[in-house]
Amino acid sequence: KQEVTQIPAALSVPEGENLVLNCSFTDSAIYNLQWFRQDPGKGLTSLLLIQSSQREQTSGRLNASLDKSSGRSTLYIAASQPGDSATYLCAVLPLTDSWGKLQFGAGTQVVVTP
Amino acid sequence: DAGITQSPRHKVTETGTPVTLRCHQTENHRYMYWYRQDPGHGLRLIHYSYGVKDTDKGEVSDGYSVSRSKTEDFLLTLESATSSQTSVYFCAISEGQSETQYFGPGTRLLVL
Numbered sequence: 001k002q003e004v005t006q007i008p009a010a011l012s013v014p015e016g017e018n019l020v021l022n023c024s025f026t027d028s029a030i031y032n033l034q035w036f037r038q039d040p041g042k043g044l045t046s047l048l049l050i051q052s053s054q055r056e057q058t059s060g061r062l063n064a065s066l067d068k069s070s071g072r073s074t075l076y077i078a079a080s081q082p083g084d085s086a087t088y089l090c091a092v093l094p095l096t097d098s099w100g101k102l103q104f105g106a107g108t109q110v111v112v113t114p
Numbered sequence: 115d116a117g118i119t120q121s122p123r124h125k126v127t128e129t130g131t132p133v134t135l136r137c138h139q140t141e142n143h144r145y146m147y148w149y150r151q152d153p154g155h156g157l158r159l160i161h162y163s164y165g166v167k168d169t170d171k172g173e174v175s176d177g178y179s180v181s182r183s184k185t186e187d188f189l190l191t192l193e194s195a196t197s198s199q200t201s202v203y204f205c206a207i208s209e210g211q212s213e214t215q216y217f218g219p220g221t222r223l224l225v226l
Contacts, residue, residue: 031212032212034214034215036217041220042219042220043204043217043218043219043220044157044204044206044217045217046214046215046216046217049213049214089156089157091157093212100145100147100162100208100211100212100213100215101159101162101172101173102157102159102215104156104157104158105156106154106156107156
């Protein structure tokens with residue numbers, strides 16, 4: 001069974017620093033990997049989706065890399081802002097399952113201090 | 115934001131009562147999902163649908179049933195609610211089975 005791990009569980013950085021969030025998965029047979037953001041009491045917002053054939057994906061200050069062979073993805077957020085404070089979740093879509101059954105990590109809670 | 119609404123947004127019920135949660139989408143997406151989110155367990159898939167009247171079980175389907183009679187609506191029913199079903203329930207939709215999933219705002223359910 002695919003297992004997705006996010007370390008650390010919580011992270012605090014001063015405003016302006018770059019954020020580096022890690023996601024690891026045990027089975028490299030994946031369709032894609034997705035990064036989400038969740039604000040307290042809210043639903044998930046999709047940030048980036050990386051296909052298994054891609055090495056990275058970028059959107060504004062966000063950049064996500066994927067190393068499928070080593071089972072790792074990293075989300076970089078440049079020049080962090082207090083508004084980036086949220087919980088960030090990664091999820092993988094296993095190749096063995098074709099019905100969108102995402103496997104989620106537990107998330108990294110990020111606090112950006114002014 | 116994807117057009118997904120969930121109702122009710124909050125519900126308190128008693129053990130043994132039936133509960134139905136509704137997910138409504140305006141995007142005409144084929145795939146719909148129900149997840150629950152619990153501390154220490156993260157997000158887990160309960161049931162999903164790949165078309166009208168086409169549904170299947172997810173990871174934690176015991177005690178839950180679903181129905182989808184129209185493209186836009188996906189209902190989750192707790193036949194006889196238990197305290198272990200106290201959770202936050204999220205609906206999600208996607209255009210394709212490997213496409214980005216878009217999530218609704220969630221329903222907080224408390225079973226006393």
